[in-house]
Amino acid sequence: MIKIRNACKCYGGIKVLEDVSIRVEKSGILGLAGPSGSGKSTLLRCLQKLETLDGGFLECNGKTGFMFQDFQLFPHMTVLENLVYAPNLNAKNVQCRQNNEKRARETLKNLGIESKMQEYPRSLSGGQKQRVALARSLMVNPDILLCDEPTSGLDVATTMDVVVMLKSVGETGVAMVIASHDLDFLTKISDRIILLKDGKIAVDMETKNHSDPVNHLKKYYA
Amino acid sequence: MIFTLQLMFGGIAIGVTLGVLLSVLRYCRICVAPVKGWVSIIRGTPLILQLSIIYFAAPTMAGIRLDMLPAGVIAFGLNSSAYVAEILRSGVESLPKGQFEAARTLGIPAFHMWKDIILPQVVRNVFPAMVNEIIALLKETTLISIIGGMDMMRRSQIIAAEQFEYFTPLCIAGAYYYCLVLFIEFIGRRIERRMVNDKNS
Known part of the structure; x- marks a missing residue:
């Protein structure tokens, strides 16, 4: 590997x-x-x-997916936008976009921060940012x-x-x-x-x- | 006043367009040396000289004869482009390197990275500096008088000379400029507040 x-x-x-x-x-x-x-x-x-x-x-x-020490979330995007922006660039139609959003919601739910979906990174605590960073790196379906x-x-x-x-x-x-x-x-x-x-x-x-x-x-x- | 506004808006339109273009060329590592040279020369020479070259020297050098308004707009625009490019450079450099790296690790192509990740943050960061540049440009338009342009400042001088009364015409011209600056500041603050609210919402 x-x-x-x-x-x-x-x-x-x-x-x-x-x-x-x-x-x-x-x-x-x-x-x-x-x-x-x-x-x-x-x-x-x-x-x-x-x-x-x-x-x-x-x-x-x-x-590979990468989680940065200082998270490096995009500050002008909501938590959900942070997650779906990159996968949506490759989405061919609305269905793909909806699937990406569904997957993002599920990932956030699994990490216990579904309620923060529409918030901006600046309003999150360190632990919450860490979860969003993890969720975002998982959205690229990494093997490593x-x-x-x-x-x-x-x-x-x-x-x-x-x-x-x-x-x-x-x-x-x-x-x-x-x-x-x-x-x-x-x-x-x-x-x-x-x-x-x-x-x-x-x-x-x-x-x-x-x-x-x-x-x-x-x-x-x- | 319309002449002054035409000079300002024309100048800033060229300045911002060309400034963004210079920044893109610099960050895409295309023609880096010419871009740096351009910024250095424009910032290193007086605006009055640049205006004079475009209006007085261009006809003999290149056979191009420009009217006062286009000559002024081009001169102010070219001059502004160097400052806008520098403002944008400082804005891009103020962003953490990690934002570029995060975009790369997520497989975001360069065009989308600049359009959706970097520029929205840069615009927020440099907006106050851009408003300053517009205000500076507005006041610099008074230099148009050296090529015979009849802007507010020149008109007030002519009236003053005709009536042997300097204080009142100059004060009125000053009040006009001050009101315009206050208006630009007002609009700038509203846009800035809106951007901050968007960010905080």
Whole structure:
């Protein structure tokens, strides 16, 4: 599904990714952990083709959806418009548009924010924006969902909601790559965690193989 | 006053059209250097010089003889285009890079991205600056007198010279301009308020 071989990326002479190789064969949730500046967001952006690698090889089979750390909802559109705008561009007739709207309503309902459909992003809380961002990225029917710091700035209760929400998306067969520095969150949600440090892979582990994965990962932070 | 308004509306119509075109060329990376050069030259030279070149030098250089009104409209329009292009550039640059990236990740084509995602936000952001540009252009139309244009300012000067009474005609001209500026500000504020209400609704 995802093949990354010897990936290298530099910004202004500073190596952000150095010789990173990852292979993901089956769907599931892959967590990318690491301190700030370790290269996890860059790797995610390379997977979405928002950045290009300076060296190495990257292949991502399937359609990708992307959730931004700061949501990047379109502020002049309502929640519903945010969801249906892109799919409607490819809609051939009114029927397709109605189907898109129906799907958007269902997605919002599943995420518990159907009542906010006609509101603008500025009137939503952080958690609600996060849900809208997730709903919007799901509207492109992604095979792989890439999430950049989905819990950043959220309180504990909302973080738990995000865990439930993303797990339910994962259960529908969508593969996920989630970049986060929140080890508690990542260990709760991921099947596999890769810890990046200074642009290199420091740990690559299956979560179920460790009784205390958070402490195991914390050792590599120092 | 009609002559002044014709100059202002004609100038701003050309200025906005050309300014948008220059911005599109710049962001589509077509003719970036000529666009930058144009903006630099227009902003770097006095408007009075540009007006003089179009009215006095164009007939000898290119054999084009323009009347005062078209010459004025073209000069003010070309001058305004550089400022409008810069206003739009600042508006586009004030948007988060993520808005472009979000559009890309959703597979929105460039044309639709600009039309429906970027420009509506840019217009809101730059609207006050655009109103300023219109007001500045209105006041700059007084330069038309250097090519013999009979606008409000020139007329007041002529009346003043004929009657050896400067204060009253100049005050009346000033009041006319001030009222026009107040009217533009009033319309601008109403549109701006409407845009904010739309955004908040």
